[in-house]
Amino acid sequence: MERSIIISGFGGQGVILAGKILAQAGMNHGLEVTWLPSYGPEMRGGTANCTVVLSDELVGSPIVDEATALIAMNLPSLDKFEQTIAAGGHIVVNRSLIDRQVDRTDVNAFYLDMNEIARDEVGNPRAINMVALGAYVKASGTLPLQVVKDTMAQSMRESGKEKFIEMNERALDAGYNAL
Amino acid sequence: MGERLLLRGNEVIAEAAIRAGCQCYFAYPITPQAELLEHMALNMPRLGRTFIQAESEIAAISMVYGAAGAGVRTMTSSSSPGISLKQEGISYLAGASLPCVIVNIVRGGPGLGNIAPSQCDYFQATKGGGHGDYHLIVLGPSTVPEAGELTMLAFELADQYRIPVMILADGLLGQMMEPVELPDPIDPASLPAKDWATTGAKGRAPNIILSFEMDPDDLKQMNLDLQSKYRTITENEIRYEEYETEDADIVIAAHGTIGRICKSVVRMARAEGIKVGLFRPITLWPYPYEPLKRLSQQVHTVLTVEMSAGQMWEDVRLAVAERAATPFFGETGGIVPTPRSILNEVKKHVR
Structure with a gap:
């Protein structure tokens, strides 16, 4: 069983970190994983994305033709990746910044207002990446939410950001519960 | 560890x-x-x-x-x-x-x-x-x-x-x-x-x-x-990896990043019943000519895949000579071939 997830948005929306936490959570859950960022000019304000592969066996290709899921945090991301998602896959849409529906009828689309949830429910607009990740966890059922929470907390501790653990836990919960 | x-x-x-x-x-x-x-x-x-x-x-x-x-x-x-x-x-x-x-x-x-x-x-x-x-x-x-x-x-x-x-x-x-x-x-x-190193010649002849x-x-x-x-x-010191080559009709020769991507290609091809294996050199110099030569005697095609216009391809052709067909597939410019694009190339060589 192999799952591949593209997380894509503006630089600054935290898609790279969300992908790292998802990959690390997969590893902590006993899976083989790869994490591959887009690197280069898009890191400086354009569209940033990363691809995470979670698998029962050693991962061959870290790049995928058809990802099983897309987390689209802005419109260019949905435009760029919608047609590449595998039939039966999952697309999580940030309705705050994307004013259209998913065109595909052979995928499972999930809509939530990530910016408003982060700002109003969590109280920190920068928490949108954890809102998005929580929503993906619910939509896909790939990993237990608690594993993702524990991994996020571990990641925050390792980078000396303990004070953000509680807020990010609430963000994961808010995204999870929004679907 | x-x-x-x-x-x-x-x-x-x-x-x-x-x-x-x-x-x-x-x-x-x-x-x-x-x-x-x-x-x-x-x-x-x-x-x-x-x-x-x-x-x-x-x-x-x-x-x-x-x-x-x-x-x-x-x-x-x-x-x-x-x-x-x-x-x-x-x-x-x-x-x-x-x-x-x-x-x-x-x-x-x-x-x-x-x-x-x-x-x-x-x-x-x-x-x-x-x-x-x-x-x-x-x-x-x-x-x-x-x-x-x-x-x-x-x-x-x-x-x-x-x-x-x-x-x-x-x-x-x-x-x-x-x-x-x-x-x-x-x-x-x-x-x-290292007795040859220049560590100061006090008490010995200079290196x-x-x-x-x-x-x-x-x-x-x-x-x-x-x-x-x-x-x-x-x-x-020659080092290389063979993957699913035992019964292969076609072998992909690829190194580094493309080598691992081609493992996915081998799995995809075999899921469709195409007998494909992978030969992955680990030492690029010295190149594993002899192991690849031996392998080329049991297959009809050795397909080289690279993220270049065909550089390792020259070493593959030196190793394989006329024993098997030696087509090439590659991308330049920093483009990484996807597993599907490589699989499509493999299918062109199925006999």
């Missing part, structure tokens, strides 16, 4: 170098290998070792020459245009038989090119690059854990044979993260002394390290000694 960590290829190469006992690291920054330099900048001083961000790539490789001559384990790293600048120094290191490790996190070329992953420096790494009749040992990792293992090995081989060893990776492997268990560190003080010999007969002898060493390395 310790816990599983999720780390970037660049970080793992740097950390493996530290654990191999690298005492002096010199480099000039360039994308996509910046994290390698950053890891060394953070950690080498903490360990009381030497990190210098040199004023140029040429300065960095010249510092490697000095440190290697003084007998310590030493490394430099860069990406394609920076490695081109180092070629004069690399030739001198090879000529002087100095052990060191050089890492090339290859990006798209030629010229300034771009920062996307590529394998377009294969010729430069394996066929020369600098002037003169010399070779480097060239190791081509395909995964993040293997990048760590081969970096440890690179320092061992460099010392054993007194030869510069190159790690030839690419931007994708440098940037991606994968679980890895780091090797136990080696204490530099536990390494065998002289040169790649210079005005007398043609003496320079010829230096070349004969180098060639003899290269034959020994070729006899003892």
